[in-house]
Amino acid sequence: MTGEFTDRGPSAVLIGFMGAGKSTVGRILADRLGVDFVDTDSEIVRTTGRSIPDIFTSDGPQHFREIERDVVLDVLRTHRGVVALGGGAVMTPAVESALAGHRVIYLRIDADAGFARVADSDRPLIAGDDPHARYAELLAARDDTYVRASVFVVDAGAGEPDTVADVILTRLAHALTGERVGERP
Numbered sequence: 001m002t003g004e005f006t007d008r009g010p011s012a013v014l015i016g017f018m019g020a021g022k023s024t025v026g027r028i029l030a031d032r033l034g035v036d037f038v039d040t041d042s043e044i045v046r047t048t049g050r051s052i053p054d055i056f057t058s059d060g061p062q063h064f065r066e067i068e069r070d071v072v073l074d075v076l077r078t079h080r081g082v083v084a085l086g087g088g089a090v091m092t093p094a095v096e097s098a099l100a101g102h103r104v105i106y107l108r109i110d111a112d113a114g115f116a117r118v119a120d121s122d123r124p125l126i127a128g129d130d131p132h133a134r135y136a137e138l139l140a141a142r143d144d145t146y147v148r149a150s151v152f153v154v155d156a157g158a159g160e161p162d163t164v165a166d167v168i169l170t171r172l173a174h175a176l177t178g179e180r181v182g183e184r185p
């Protein structure tokens, strides 16, 4: 990503695959920064009154992505705190474009560690046969996009959520004080 950060917009936007800890670490990061936190999956549930598995199974993944796109674009326009996106949001071209110029952080997790964190959850994309293989395949297919959309990458397997939030705070402090705006370290 090149160009300048928007002067208005979220303090930070967390992206990455399922289980990276975007929702968990995002809330901690927002607390540390003293700003509000928005999780776009929670916004989808709140605004539709439906669960994510229900939208996926009743309406199909395409409809979920349309709802997700609209919610994410609205949050990016209006929210000034920390934002956690759902793992697939960035794969929608309109979302990737809208992220340009924002302080986007990729929480990167490897397939074994990430899968262990979500194996018992109700995430619809790993509901079928051989969920571990499906998880690994999707992660590999998305990694390049996550890197391209981000300003910097943080190891989401580096420790407990508090530790990951600390790493992000340190990197953000560097980005805000020293580095040329918009340059990926």
Ligand SMILES: Nc1ncnc2c1ncn2[C@@H]1O[C@H](COP(=O)(O)OP(=O)(O)O)[C@@H](O)[C@H]1O
Binding pocket: 016, 017, 018, 019, 020, 021, 022, 023, 024, 025, 084, 087, 117, 118, 156, 157, 158, 159, 160, 161, 162, 164
């Ligand atoms: N750094 C971490 N170390 C251990 N477990 C974690 C960590 N980050 C998140 N988790 C756990 O992994 C699961 C998925 O986390 P979540 O924040 O929902 O990830 P995401 O939003 O990226 O899918 C949750 O049970 C959460 O408590």
Ligand SMILES: O=C(O)C1=C[C@@H](OP(=O)(O)O)[C@@H](O)[C@H](O)C1
Binding pocket: 016, 017, 018, 019, 022, 023, 041, 052, 085, 086, 087, 088, 089, 123, 124, 125
């Ligand atoms: O990777 C994905 O496509 C998805 C990730 C989920 O969010 P998390 O990344 O927060 O688990 C949720 O948006 C939905 O189940 C689809």
Ligand SMILES: [Mg+2]
Binding pocket: 022, 023, 024, 039, 041, 084, 085, 086
């Ligand atoms: Mg999440």
